[in-house]
Amino acid sequence: MAKEPVRVLVTGAAGQIGYALVPMIARGIMLGPDQPVILHMLDIPPAAESLNGVKMELVDAAFPLLKGVVATTDVVEACTGVSIAVMVGGFPRKEGMERKDVMSKNVSIYKSQASALEKHAAANCKVLVVANPANTNALILKEFAPSIHEKNITCLTRLDHNRALGQISERLNVQVSEVKNVIIWGNHSSTQYPDVNHATVKTSAGEKAVRELVADDAWLNGEFISTVQQRGAAIIKARKLSSALSAASAACDHIRDWVLGTPEGTWVSMGVYSDGSYNVPAGLIYSFPVTCQNGEWKIVQGLNIDEFSRKKLDLTAEELSEEKALAYSCLS
Numbered sequence: 001m002a003k004e005p006v007r008v009l010v011t012g013a014a015g016q017i018g019y020a021l022v023p024m025i026a027r028g029i030m031l032g033p034d035q036p037v038i039l040h041m042l043d044i045p046p047a048a049e050s051l052n053g054v055k056m057e058l059v060d061a062a063f064p065l066l067k068g069v070v071a072t073t074d075v076v077e078a079c080t081g082v083s084i085a086v087m088v089g090g091f092p093r094k095e096g097m098e099r100k101d102v103m104s105k106n107v108s109i110y111k112s113q114a115s116a117l118e119k120h121a122a123a124n125c126k127v128l129v130v131a132n133p134a135n136t137n138a139l140i141l142k143e144f145a146p147s148i149h150e151k152n153i154t155c156l157t158r159l160d161h162n163r164a165l166g167q168i169s170e171r172l173n174v175q176v177s178e179v180k181n182v183i184i185w186g187n188h189s190s191t192q193y194p195d196v197n198h199a200t201v202k203t204s205a206g207e208k209a210v211r212e213l214v215a216d217d218a219w220l221n222g223e224f225i226s227t228v229q230q231r232g233a234a235i236i237k238a239r240k241l242s243s244a245l246s247a248a249s250a251a252c253d254h255i256r257d258w259v260l261g262t263p264e265g266t267w268v269s270m271g272v273y274s275d276g277s278y279n280v281p282a283g284l285i286y287s288f289p290v291t292c293q294n295g296e297w298k299i300v301q302g303l304n305i306d307e308f309s310r311k312k313l314d315l316t317a318e319e320l321s322e323e324k325a326l327a328y329s330c331l332s
Contacts, residue, residue: 026061156188196210288300
């Protein structure tokens with residue numbers, strides 16, 4: 001029997017990431033090849049014409065799984081009945097702007113979108129925040145959508161996770177699908193900690209530790225980490241635009257694993273609400289290694305954290321605590 005369509009919201013849908021993301025969703029990359037979808041696309045009034053153009057293209061692409069498109073600048077219409085919300089829209093930092101200015105713009109955007117989701121989304125709506133500062137935007141959204149369970153509000157660090165997998169696969173000249181269990185700890189910012197201490201590679205002789213195969217701790221503790229941390233900036237420098245294709249693909253990976261589950265023995269990185277695991281302050285949205293099953297994520301417990309890693313985990317937690325304080329100061 002055919003499945004009922006799932007309503008998926010993409011905010012900022014006329015932008016670069018939105019333009020890359022909506023055809024992936026319509027093609028079944030996010031929710032699977034047999035799951036029909038109805039796309040809800042939201043953008044700001046100045047982008048209404050462009051948004052309508054994206055809608056026309058979606059119709060023209062004749063995606064068999066796409067059962068309807070709502071393209072709107074009205075936040076209530078956009079949020080009504082959605083089961084999955086991918087929050088791509090946000091206010092980007094512009095030259096000469098202070099962090100507080102950007103934060104206060106995003107606080108007001110996320111406050112209004114959270115209220116609309118709270119009142120109009122489907123009961124068990126899953127939310128993924130992509131727009132930066134992603135962790136703190138997700139926290140603001142949680143604040144203003146109290147009836148959405150904290151386990152249903154996440155932010156995107158899968159892009160960083162995928163970047164880390166990509167760097168290891170290039171270094172070892174192996175397929176990226178053979179590498180697993182890297183971890184992104186903390187903030188989706190340049191303080192994040194890409195950790196390979198528990199990562200493995202599938203070889204003809206079985207699974208081997210990444211550290212053992214790379215056999216270059218100086219690279220793994222130095223250039224590898226800074227390359228992943230700075231990759232977004234490097235792409236802006238090269239493209240003159242920020243990551244869009246890779247961000248859209250990572251958003252699909254994040255939701256797909258969350259909804260359909262992670263493979264046995266594999267974990268992924270998600271920005272989730274901290275319960276105090278690994279001595280990370282509770283009440284931050286922080287990236288942890290998680291496994292997913294039956295539509296729920298669970299933090300991987302019991303991993304050994306060495307002294308080098310401990311400092312990195314604490315440093316990025318500190319930045320998130322500062323961001324949280326800054327965001328809350330914008331609320332008053």
